[in-house]
Amino acid sequence: MLTRRHCLAITIMSASAGRAHAAWPDRPVRLIVPFPPGSGTDVLARFIAEPFAKQLGQTVVIDNRPGGNGVVGAQAGATAAPNGLTLTMLGTSAAAINPHMIRRLPYDPLKDFTPIGGVAHQPYVLVIDPTRPERDLPSFLEAGRRNPNGLTFSTGNAGSLIMGHMLGRAAGIKVTPVPYRGGAEAAADVSAGRIDFNLADFHHAMSQAAGGRLRAIAVTTGDAFPLAPLVPPLSTALPGFDANVWFSIAVPAATPPEIITSAGRALQATLADAELGRRLMEMGLVPMPKTPAEMKRHMEEQLVIWGQRVTAAGIEPQ
Numbered sequence: 444m445l446t447r448r449h450c451l452a453i454t455i456m457s458a459s460a461g462r463a464h465a466a467w468p469d470r471p472v473r474l475i476v477p478f479p480p481g482s483g484t485d486v487l488a489r490f491i492a493e494p495f496a497k498q499l500g501q502t503v504v505i506d507n508r509p510g511g512n513g514v515v516g517a518q519a520g521a522t523a524a525p526n527g528l529t530l531t532m533l534g535t536s537a538a539a540i541n542p543h544m545i546r547r548l549p550y551d552p553l554k555d556f557t558p559i560g561g562v563a564h565q566p567y568v569l570v571i572d573p574t575r576p577e578r579d580l581p582s583f584l585e586a587g588r589r590n591p592n593g594l595t596f597s598t599g600n601a602g603s604l605i606m607g608h609m610l611g612r613a614a615g616i617k618v619t620p621v622p623y624r625g626g627a628e629a630a631a632d633v634s635a636g637r638i639d640f641n642l643a644d645f646h647h648a649m650s651q652a653a654g655g656r657l658r659a660i661a662v663t664t665g666d667a668f669p670l671a672p673l674v675p676p677l678s679t680a681l682p683g684f685d686a687n688v689w690f691s692i693a694v695p696a697a698t699p700p701e702i703i704t705s706a707g708r709a710l711q712a713t714l715a716d717a718e719l720g721r722r723l724m725e726m727g728l729v730p731m732p733k734t735p736a737e738m739k740r741h742m743e744e745q746l747v748i749w750g751q752r753v754t755a756a757g758i759e760p761q
Contacts, residue, residue: 467527467702471502474692475523475531477516479509482625483644487563487690487728488532494716498709512601513537514545521555525695527702533558535688538742539749540601546760556693558742559706561733562714563723564689566668567606568648569661569677572636580660580680584614587639593617594639597629602688603642605749606663608756610642613681630657645670645727663687670727686752689731689745691738707735 474492478484488505496503508516513536520531538552550556569580577583587594593611598604598620611618623629626644633641634656642663643651649671651657661677662668665685668676677684692710694703713719714732723730733741 467705468499468501470528471504472496472499472527473504473506473523473529475506475508475516475520475529477508477510477513477520477532477537480507482509483646484532484534484690486646486726487723490722490726491562491713491719494719495709495713498712499706511545512541514541514549517541517552518549520693521550521695523695525697525699527694527698527706529694530559530706531556531693532562532690533693534690535745535749536601538691538693539745540605540753542746543750543753544601544758544760552742552746553739555696557696557698557703557735558691558693558733558738559703559735560692560710560714561731561738561741562690562692562710563728564687564731565645565727565729566663566687567603567642568645568652568659568671568674569610569640569663570630570633570643570648570652570657570659571640572633573652573655573658574636575658577660578658580675580677583640583660584616584680587614587616587618593619595619595621597621597623597632597638597641599623599626599629603629605752605756605758606642606686607640608758609684609686609752610677610681612755613677613684633657646725649727670724670729689741691731691733691742703735 474488476485476488492503492505508519517537523529541548577586593616596607596618598607604620607618607620621638626647630641630643632638648659652659659674662671662674663686664676665678666676711732714730720730
């Protein structure tokens with residue numbers, strides 16, 4: 444039987460618990476970036492850190508944990524204390540590609556994480572050596588079909604590897620991947636004429652094209668990309684081709700729902716900032732302000748889609 448004293452104690456405990464959640468975050472928040480400083484994911488994280496911190500009322504500290512195509516950082520985020528003080532930049536590689544390419548992945552993107560929301564998405568850009576005789580996408584693909592050896596493509600990450608195979612399959616061209624440690628090195632050998640093409644990060648590709656070091660001949664979107672209106676989508680020559688990469692922020696799955704809701708609202712408010720939107724667009728990033736529930740569904744769908752792409756490319760998990 445509950446006495447008056449017991450009831451009073453329960454009331455006080457409930458009120459204290461409510462204040463504890465309401466006080467979140469009461470300390471600086473760590474944002475794990477599973478890629479090195481200067482990478483596209485890192486640049487995006489640093490862009491949003493300051494305005495996100497203003498919404499949270501606490502400092503956001505970037506913690507780079509590179510390695511294994513995002514595995515090291517994602518594992519660190521998945522096993523962090525579920526108190527909302529450790530967030531993880533979770534994107535296409537770690538959440539949708541790694542589960543199909545790494546046999547003993549030490550985390551499950553759906554079971555070990557809950558997204559607080561989407562951040563941004565962007566296409567890759569098909570770039571070639573500007574001194575090549577082919578000036579556009581149709582002529583480049585035709586040259587590849589005529590060449591009995593097909594085309595070589597450089598790849599600095601899993602996303603570009605899969606998209607390169609997608610392109611070869613859709614175009615009916617034999618393609619041979621050449622691995623590099625990162626996207627910058629992968630694009631550099633295309634510029635030097637040693638590799639036929641690269642599917643590059645949007646900002647890097649367009650800045651190199653503007654400087655005359657690469658020629659951008661297509662974006663990987665299904666429709667025209669408004670940030671590059673003069674660069675046609677691959678779908679103009681390869682109907683149905685449509686692939687981009689996306690970024691979200693996630694917390695450990697056991698994080699209290701109240702914190703997930705608060706964090707999600709803070710992220711939505713952050714992405715509504717006009718100045719941040721302008722800076723993201725300059726980088727070729729389109730804001731993707733999905734709610735936690737919407738982002739969860741997106742992750743589930745993308746996990747299936749990228750699995751199909753990996754299988755079609757004939758890539759065996761390692």
